[in-house]
Amino acid sequence: MDRSTSLRSEPAAPFGPYLLFLGDTVERGYAKTAFGLRDWAPDRCVGELALPAGTVTTGIPRLGPVEAYASGARALLIGVATPGGSIPEHWIPTLLDALAAGLDIVSGMHARLVEIPELTAAAKSLGRRLVDVRVPPADIPIGSGKKRTGKRLLTVGTDCALGKKYTALSVARGLEARGVDVTFRATGQTGIMIAGAGIPIDAVVSDFIAGAAEMLTPAAAPGHVDVIEGQGSLFHPAYAAVSLGLLHGSQPDMFIVCHEPGRTHVLGYPDFRLPPIEEVIAQTTALGSLTNSAIRCVGVSLNTSDLAHDEAERLIAAESDRLGLPVADPIRGGPAFERLLDRCQD
Amino acid sequence: MDRSTSLRSEPAAPFGPYLLFLGDTVERGYAKTAFGLRDWAPDRCVGELALPAGTVTTGIPRLGPVEAYASGARALLIGVATPGGSIPEHWIPTLLDALAAGLDIVSGMHARLVEIPELTAAAKSLGRRLVDVRVPPADIPIGSGKKRTGKRLLTVGTDCALGKKYTALSVARGLEARGVDVTFRATGQTGIMIAGAGIPIDAVVSDFIAGAAEMLTPAAAPGHVDVIEGQGSLFHPAYAAVSLGLLHGSQPDMFIVCHEPGRTHVLGYPDFRLPPIEEVIAQTTALGSLTNSAIRCVGVSLNTSDLAHDEAERLIAAESDRLGLPVADPIRGGPAFERLLDRCQD
The missing domain is CATH 3.40.50.300 (P-loop containing nucleotide triphosphate hydrolases)
Structure with a gap:
């Protein structure tokens, strides 16, 4: 059974801090993930990035990928939902820019980052991670029932x-x-x-x-x-x-x-x-x-x-x-x- | 999440009757699946097929794929385990013969039939099914809790x-x-x-x-x-x-x-x-x-x-x-x- 095709091999290795990506959304309700991150993990949110057509803002600094990396960001987080959960074609250039700037990409969408060939090729050659958080790690063991300390x-x-x-x-x-x-x-x-x-x-x-x-x-x-x-x-x-x-x-x-x-x-x-x-x-x-x-x-x-x-x-x-x-x-x-x-x- | 890449779209559609494939095994213990089928579903087992080097037999008629189809078989069932659960390269010609003769292929091995390009190509052009029984169907709904008749x-x-x-x-x-x-x-x-x-x-x-x-x-x-x-x-x-x-x-x-x-x-x-x-x-x-x-x-x-x-x-x-x-x-x-x-x- 195929439990993972993610590039992520270390499920417990932390990712971020984040540059929150808002796409080109004009509906605040579609950006619930970005607002949730801003509210619950403000210290992990370095800035936000929107495409020109986007009107929603979380109120934190607007940064390009290179500026965000310089400010401590280590991952671009897709903070908006799209109808059907797909990753639109016109987002790809921005996602590639983020990889080039030194950022991993983190997504909770139904569509998987690792199934987009341009992204996997760039991530591989640059040594970045594409983290589909809906995908469990591949090396989960059968439960042992053994008691652990702590x-x-x-x-x-x-x-x-x-x-x-x-x-x-x-x-x-x-x-x-x-x-x-x-x-x-x-x-x-x-x-x-x-x-x-x-x-x-x-x-x-x-x-x-x-x-x-x-x-x-x-x-x-x-x-x-x-x-x-x-x-x-x-x-x-x-x-x-x-x-x-x-x-x-x-x-x-x-x-x-x-x-x-x-x-x-x-x-x-x-x-x-x-x-x-x-x-x-x-x-x-x-x-x-x-x-x-x-x-x-x-x-x-x-x-x-x-x-x-x-x-x-x-x-x-x-x-x-x-x-x-x-x-x-x-x-x-x-x-x-x-x-x-x-x-x-x- | 990827729950299935099987070609099988109708999980409840029966497959078989079977031609039991014994590969080239010389160890009876490796053929437990074939013996289980013979014992529990004898009316679904039309015959058996082994490669020349194989010495194990379930005692039912030895048939080639064409003969088996003529006798009512509709699927070749891989009835032997291999070390590591892989499908050996030298089985492929026989599996292709089976598809050509009109048989689906049914496997419970770890390795998936649908990940072998020669088989998927042949199955597609011939309209046969490759059934990896370890793969659940892709269209499982969330439980409804609704009472059903029967x-x-x-x-x-x-x-x-x-x-x-x-x-x-x-x-x-x-x-x-x-x-x-x-x-x-x-x-x-x-x-x-x-x-x-x-x-x-x-x-x-x-x-x-x-x-x-x-x-x-x-x-x-x-x-x-x-x-x-x-x-x-x-x-x-x-x-x-x-x-x-x-x-x-x-x-x-x-x-x-x-x-x-x-x-x-x-x-x-x-x-x-x-x-x-x-x-x-x-x-x-x-x-x-x-x-x-x-x-x-x-x-x-x-x-x-x-x-x-x-x-x-x-x-x-x-x-x-x-x-x-x-x-x-x-x-x-x-x-x-x-x-x-x-x-x-x-």
């Missing part, structure tokens, strides 16, 4: 698309601010771009999911914490397998359940009710104990972006009382989030 | 490699002999060759496992039964994700737990004890109820091939009493197996 924390969810990545990023930063030796481990394309490394776990061939998670979070120093971006949900009719493989391979010591108050059914699956948070805690503990008998829930992350401040505070306090666990919205932060971080350090 | 039975296991395929084949035949409208659904390469159709579930990209299982067992007449070959085990540290995706997508009404008496640990994983049969029943019922609340265990299949007849009979009776379920070794058959089939028709 601590691991996984974000899990009652559903998809409700804050597992944001929670993992926030917890990793919160722990880092407390002086903990911590690494955010990305499992999806946006997370991989933010971190500059990772494995797109949902693109891995199913026999290798647990092995991919083991590869993503290798043995580390005893005090080190890997904070792993979760995927899917154990209660999702299409994606539960991804969630289980990630759970088994990452062998978390700790997990945080992510939930969006008010969501009652699986997104896009009106026949499937969302499980109560307690059920997610019980199921994750039961299934996760196969590879780590010490697994425990350290708290709950609520995505309260649709609620007013007071309403959110009341709900967070009530849920914490009800569940007997730290509950917080990491984006709101505050004492509740500090209590959640305390529990991660117990 | 009944489904899945074999699950306490571990890998202990009889899930044999049990599914035996149950499908047993039900067929009773006049039930039944289809064996193959999920691994050997099963796919025996059935002439199927999806290699462990080669599917993880986001699509449940969808692949849905595609494999489409809606059917109310009285129809799909008997689905299980994969892995929910308690396997590397492969549980495959088992869960297959469980969710196949939405079984019934399942049979397969076990090998005396096996105490996961094959190749000495740190992982095998779960008791009761635990597999409980876990399969709990997890399977997400997509089919009516799921139930209809019995247990014991692989007693290492036991003497009397010892096997005693164990089967004792386990049936202990569990309160039909227990049988389908290969031994007999009244115990008939009781298991009775339960599948309840």
